[in-house]
Amino acid sequence: MxxxxxxxxxxxxxxxxxxxxxxxxxxxxxxxxxxxxxxxxxxxxxxxxxxxxxxxxxxxxxxxxxxxxxxxxxxxxxxxxxxxxxxxxxxxxxxxSSEFHARFSAKRRYYRYQCFLGDNLLFKNQSWYIDEFENSKLNIFADKITGIHDFLSFSKLNKQLKNTLCNIYESKWFKTENMLIFNVCGNRFLHHMVRYLVGTMVAGVQDKISINDFEDLLNNPQKDVKIFKAPPEGLILIGIDYEE
Structure with missing residues (x-):
C-alpha cells in the first residue's frame, strides 16, 4: 500500500x-x-x-x-x-510519505478572485461580472487584512469551529485591461472567507461600508454579521505550499 x-x-x-x-x-x-x-x-x-x-x-x-x-x-x-x-x-x-496529509501538512494556501468589468461571455463562469467602478482604493482595504486576525466576521458561522484565527501573508489587488484580480495567501481560510472579504472590499470602494467599519469587523469579530459576499464563480484555488 x-x-x-x-x-x-x-x-x-x-x-x-x-x-x-x-x-x-x-x-x-x-x-x-x-x-x-x-x-x-x-x-x-x-x-x-x-x-x-x-x-x-x-x-x-x-x-x-x-x-x-x-x-x-x-x-x-x-x-x-x-x-x-x-x-x-x-x-x-x-x-x-505515509505521514503526508493533504490538509494538515499544508503550510500556505493561495486563492485568486476575478472580477470582470463589463460583460464578456468568455469569462461568464470564471469571474464576477460587475459594472466599471472607481477601484483605486481597493488596496487600502486589502492592506488591512494582512497579518493575524480573527476572521469570524468574514465567514459562514460554524458552531463546531473553535479557532477562527488566520495568518494572511499576502493580500493584493491588481488590474488588467478588463479584470480586477485579488490574490490572497494565508495559512488557512474559513468557510466563504475570501468571498466575504472580496464582496466587502468592493462594497467599501462603492461607499457602502467605511474603512473604519471594515477594520472594526477585523478587530472586533462578530457572529452572523450582515455583510457583502461575492459570488462563487470568480474564486479559484491557485495552489498549496508544503514543507519540503
Whole structure:
C-alpha cells in the first residue's frame, strides 16, 4: 500500500463543490469513481487540502489517497485522467510519505478572485461580472487584512469551529485591461472567507461600508454579521505550499 499525492485542476461550474455528497455531482466523487476500477471496484477515499464550494474552481487543488497497485506513477496518472470527465484533470501524481496529509501538512494556501468589468461571455463562469467602478482604493482595504486576525466576521458561522484565527501573508489587488484580480495567501481560510472579504472590499470602494467599519469587523469579530459576499464563480484555488 502506497500513499499518493495528486494536484488537480477543475472547472467548478457544474459541481456541487469538492466534498462527497450522495445524490450530487462533486469533484471528490468523480475522482473516487475513477479510482475504484483500479482497486477491484472498491472505494478509495481521497482527502483534499480544501473543500471548495459549489461553482468554485481550482488550478492547484491537492489531495492524497492510499492504493495498492503495480502501476507506475505515470501509468496511474494516465489511467485516472482517462476515466475522469472533461472538467477535471490531474496534472501531477507522485508517491509520498505515509505521514503526508493533504490538509494538515499544508503550510500556505493561495486563492485568486476575478472580477470582470463589463460583460464578456468568455469569462461568464470564471469571474464576477460587475459594472466599471472607481477601484483605486481597493488596496487600502486589502492592506488591512494582512497579518493575524480573527476572521469570524468574514465567514459562514460554524458552531463546531473553535479557532477562527488566520495568518494572511499576502493580500493584493491588481488590474488588467478588463479584470480586477485579488490574490490572497494565508495559512488557512474559513468557510466563504475570501468571498466575504472580496464582496466587502468592493462594497467599501462603492461607499457602502467605511474603512473604519471594515477594520472594526477585523478587530472586533462578530457572529452572523450582515455583510457583502461575492459570488462563487470568480474564486479559484491557485495552489498549496508544503514543507519540503
Amino acid at each position: 502506497s500513499r499518493y499525492k495528486i494536484t488537480i485542476q477543475y472547472d467548478g461550474t457544474n459541481f456541487f463543490g469538492w466534498q462527497m455528497q450522495s445524490q450530487k455531482r462533486t469533484v471528490q466523487k468523480e475522482i473516487e469513481n475513477a479510482l475504484a476500477p483500479l482497486n477491484n471496484n472498491k472505494r478509495v477515499v481521497i482527502t483534499g487540502a480544501g473543500r471548495t464550494d459549489t461553482g468554485v474552481h481550482a488550478f492547484g487543488q491537492v489531495a492524497h489517497f492510499d492504493l495498492a497497485t503495480n502501476l507506475e506513477t505515470d501509468e496511474l496518472l494516465n489511467a485516472l485522467n482517462a476515466r475522469l470527465p472533461i472538467d477535471i484533470r490531474i496534472i501531477s501524481l507522485t508517491k509520498t
